[in-house]
Amino acid sequence: MRLTCSAFPCDCHIQKVFVNPIPSLRVTALNSLPVRGDGEFVLYWMIANRRATSNFALQHAVHWAKELRRPLVVLEALRVGYQWASDRLHRFVIQGMADNQRAFANSGATYWPYVEPEAGQGAGLVERLAASACVVVTDDFPCFFLPRMLKAVAPRLPVKFEAIDSNGVLPLKAAPQVFPTAYAFRRFLQRDLPNHFCDAPLVDPLREARLPPLTSLPEEIHVRWPRANDAQLAASTSSLALLPIDHNVKPAAFDGGYQAAQRALQLFIDRKLARYEARNEPEEEVTSGLAPYLHFGHVSSHDVFARVIAAEDWRPSQISTKVNGSREGWWGMSPAAEGFLDQLITWRELGYNFCSRRADYDQFESLPAWAQATLDEHLTDERPSVYSLPDFEHARTHDELWNAAQRQLVREGTMHNYLRMLWGKKILEWSPTPREALSTMLELNNKYAVDGRNPNSYSGIFWILGRYDRAWGPERPIFGTIRYMSSQNTARKLNVKGYLSKYGPASRSRGLFD
DNA sequence: ATCGGCTCGCGCAA
DNA sequence: TGCGCGAAGCCGAT
Numbered sequence: 286m287r288l289t290c291s292a293f294p295c296d297c298h299i300q301k302v303f304v305n306p307i308p309s310l311r312v313t314a315l316n317s318l319p320v321r322g323d324g325e326f327v328l329y330w331m332i333a334n335r336r337a338t339s340n341f342a343l344q345h346a347v348h349w350a351k352e353l354r355r356p357l358v359v360l361e362a363l364r365v366g367y368q369w370a371s372d373r374l375h376r377f378v379i380q381g382m383a384d385n386q387r388a389f390a391n392s393g394a395t396y397w398p399y400v401e402p403e404a405g406q407g408a409g410l411v412e413r414l415a416a417s418a419c420v421v422v423t424d425d426f427p428c429f430f431l432p433r434m435l436k437a438v439a440p441r442l443p444v445k446f447e448a449i450d451s452n453g454v455l456p457l458k459a460a461p462q463v464f465p466t467a468y469a470f471r472r473f474l475q476r477d478l479p480n481h482f483c484d485a486p487l488v489d490p491l492r493e494a495r496l497p498p499l500t501s502l503p504e505e506i507h508v509r510w511p512r513a514n515d516a517q518l519a520a521s522t523s524s525l526a527l528l529p530i531d532h533n534v535k536p537a538a539f540d541g542g543y544q545a546a547q548r549a550l551q552l553f554i555d556r557k558l559a560r561y562e563a564r565n566e567p568e569e570e571v572t573s574g575l576a577p578y579l580h581f582g583h584v585s586s587h588d589v590f591a592r593v594i595a596a597e598d599w600r601p602s603q604i605s606t607k608v609n610g611s612r613e614g615w616w617g618m619s620p621a622a623e624g625f626l627d628q629l630i631t632w633r634e635l636g637y638n639f640c641s642r643r644a645d646y647d648q649f650e651s652l653p654a655w656a657q658a659t660l661d662e663h664l665t666d667e668r669p670s671v672y673s674l675p676d677f678e679h680a681r682t683h684d685e686l687w688n689a690a691q692r693q694l695v696r697e698g699t700m701h702n703y704l705r706m707l708w709g710k711k712i713l714e715w716s717p718t719p720r721e722a723l724s725t726m727l728e729l730n731n732k733y734a735v736d737g738r739n740p741n742s743y744s745g746i747f748w749i750l751g752r753y754d755r756a757w758g759p760e761r762p763i764f765g766t767i768r769y770m771s772s773q774n775t776a777r778k779l780n781v782k783g784y785l786s787k788y789g790p791a792s793r794s795r796g797l798f799d
Numbered sequence: 800a801t802c803g804g805c806t807c808g809c810g811c812a813a
Numbered sequence: 814t815g816c817g818c819g820a821a822g823c824c825g826a827t
Contacts (some may be wrong), residue, residue: 468819472810565821575811610810611818631818748820757822760817768822778821 310456324419333426334582337388342449344490346422366404372535377541379520384542398513421651427641537698561621570787577735636740656751659765689788709749
């Protein structure tokens with residue numbers, strides 16, 4: 286059976302033979318046990334790619350179910366006991382569950398959303414389901430507590446257990462090493478990405494799958510880990526209030542879930558992409574806003590990529606074969622689209638590459654040697670302004686542009702891309718040590734940003750301290766040769782007047798701390 | 800508002 | 814050996 290590329294109307298030379306088995310580079314065995322042929326169902330434990338479409342992990346689980354002629358159970362669980370669990374993160378994820386419940390209805394698969402009511406209550410759920418399963422498939426995600434969780438669960442499961450990488454367009458295992466700069470990674474992509482970007486996941490892997498229906502789940506599951514009900518899935522303030530999570534971090538200024546992600550994507554393609562070259566201007570609303578959805582897997586990067594391709598009426602033959610690391614003229618698209626793909630693919634997947642290969646991705650010691658050396662040399666430099674974590678958190682600095690950016694983060698759950706760099710550079714300048722600056726940035730970003738705890742958040746924060754960068758400009762106090770930024774120059778370069786008044790201390794529309 | 804100079808390591812073409 | 818290139822740098826000149 287010959288099929289054309291599923292991602293786009295494709296004129297590439299690579300002909301797909303059959304698309305159902307996913308690329309083997311995306312499969313990692315988490316144990317060495319066999320599939321149990323007499324199990325009752327196939328289990329897909331959805332922990333990162335929280336969507337029913339364009340999902341290699343789901344596609345792989347469906348493939349097992351078809352091959353074994355067994356029902357498919359999809360478990361999407363949300364724990365309360367992890368660090369930074371809050372109304373903001375819970376609401377976003379639960380809105381995604383409500384969308385997934387609709388998407389899996391009448392799909393032939395059994396969807397089981399579970400919201401843990403108290404820390405520890407969810408323990409044993411996966412093990413109990415696995416005891417009845419033929420095989421367990423889950424998501425491969427390179428950071429936060431997920432790798433640790435899978436490592437802890439793996440030895441307790443009695444059947445084959447596989448993690449599937451549906452993170453990006455390039456399989457994580459396709460890159461042979463960590464890259465020191467975006468430039469070096471771009472060179473690698475210019476050589477290797479064309480071997481992979483036609484291998485897109487099926488948009489709807491359950492379509493015509495004709496899986497046998499599940500007759501029942503074990504009674505113990507219904508009793509101890511009941512399916513989230515409609516009230517829980519509404520994710521209202523009152524239902525969130527019942528959970529032992531941080532209620533001071535209010536819901537984000539945007540909704541979570543597949544539907545909201547599709548709306549954001551549509552809006553971006555229709556109204557923003559063409560003006561994307563103005564992305565550094567905080568008052569031009571042209572950035573995609575897709576990072577939170579990509580983080581929780583509510584949209585796939587393959588889908589976003591496909592929409593850009595369609596909007597640009599692009600064919601793979603337009604790609605340049607030059608391997609020069611240059612941002613411009615690689616794809617053969619408009620400058621705006623090339624700029625966006627540099628974010629979506631080069632920078633996004635660079636961060637995933639780092640986190641998947643460096644267990645110390647969130648440690649100061651993971652910085653390049655030149656950066657650690659220059660920061661060390663300036664460790665005892667006098668700091669003209671020093672703020673504590675609560676000062677930063679409550680936007681109590683002398684710098685109104687900085688305070689505005691921090692208020693945007695706290696109120697909305699996101700911060701403008703360009704200002705986030707200035708935000709971090711000033712935290713470095715105003716902290717007693719670079720290590721304390723790092724810990725402040727991680728705490729604030731992980732707590733308030735919906736897309737925190739993602740490889741790209743770590744890239745952004747560590748870039749402040751020199752990761753993926755190089756020594757730049759004159760040697761300065763505190764910074765050494767780390768790239769410096771100032772609010773004065775940012776205000777000179779960009780239009781920030783409207784931003785300052787929107788997020789100024791006087792605007793109380795959604796204020797938490799004012 | 801926009802510009803060039805500052806500065807450096809790397810891969811690759813020559 | 815020289816050239817082109819780089820996540821968003823700064824500063825002063827026009």
